[in-house]
Amino acid sequence: MNSEILEQVGITKNESKVYKALLELGPSHAGNISKKTGLHRRTIYDTIEMLIKKGLAGYIVENNIKSFQASNPNRFLEILNEKENSILEQIPSMMGFYNKTKEKEETNFYKGEEGLKNIFQDQLENNKEILILGASNSAFEILPFYFKWYDKDRTAKKIKAKIISSEKLHKKIPLSEIKYLPQKYANPLAINIYKDKVALILWIKSPIAILIKNKEISNSYRKYFELMWKIAKK
Numbered sequence: 001m002n003s004e005i006l007e008q009v010g011i012t013k014n015e016s017k018v019y020k021a022l023l024e025l026g027p028s029h030a031g032n033i034s035k036k037t038g039l040h041r042r043t044i045y046d047t048i049e050m051l052i053k054k055g056l057a058g059y060i061v062e063n064n065i066k067s068f069q070a071s072n073p074n075r076f077l078e079i080l081n082e083k084e085n086s087i088l089e090q091i092p093s094m095m096g097f098y099n100k101t102k103e104k105e106e107t108n109f110y111k112g113e114e115g116l117k118n119i120f121q122d123q124l125e126n127n128k129e130i131l132i133l134g135a136s137n138s139a140f141e142i143l144p145f146y147f148k149w150y151d152k153d154r155t156a157k158k159i160k161a162k163i164i165s166s167e168k169l170h171k172k173i174p175l176s177e178i179k180y181l182p183q184k185y186a187n188p189l190a191i192n193i194y195k196d197k198v199a200l201i202l203w204i205k206s207p208i209a210i211l212i213k214n215k216e217i218s219n220s221y222r223k224y225f226e227l228m229w230k231i232a233k234k
Helices: 003-008 013-025 030-037 041-053 075-101 112-123 137-142 144-156 215-231
Strands: 057-062 065-070 106-111 129-135 160-165 176-180 189-194 197-202 208-213
Touching: 003 013, 013 030, 013 041, 013 057, 013 065, 030 041, 030 065, 041 057, 106 112, 112 144, 112 189, 112 197, 112 208, 129 215, 137 144, 160 215, 189 215, 197 215, 208 215
Parallel strands: 129 160, 160 176
Antiparallel strands: 057 065, 106 208, 129 189, 189 197, 197 208
């Protein structure tokens, strides 16, 4: 009988020794169990008391002397079931805390005009500020009607935008502050930073985007934006 396996069920090393001895000896006095295990008689009594509480041992009294015996080994299965049931009862409560505190990390890929609308719709949900590095007139050309609605909704929700571009933007963008970098840095890639997310958007004929939800990554891009904001000119 493997004592280490019994210990994994939740009994101590001494309890495992005594239970094993009781199985091998059958009903026995404390002195016999002490000789079998090498444990002190006081330890034997304390250990058997714990086994009795766990339902793993019992005793009979003959001539005012206690004789101890092991319970059916199936009791270990009952203990495991009891532990499992106790844990199952706690799972809903633990999941509640987990879902509240766990930082969910996600990476999603979007393609086409309709796919990109998911990102901009997300920017309008529970948000205070949007940072855009690399704003391009191409965005307004690809989604001309959508951005009219988007800016109207963003303004109503008082979501501000800080924008850095390398080309003169033709469209007036409400509730925004815009700075510019030299024209030579212009490219079709725009980086949108908001909440704990970063959207990398390639404004080409069939636009594509990668949306990353990760607090450390968004903070890193935010710091990079702050650096470029200091360099850019109004």
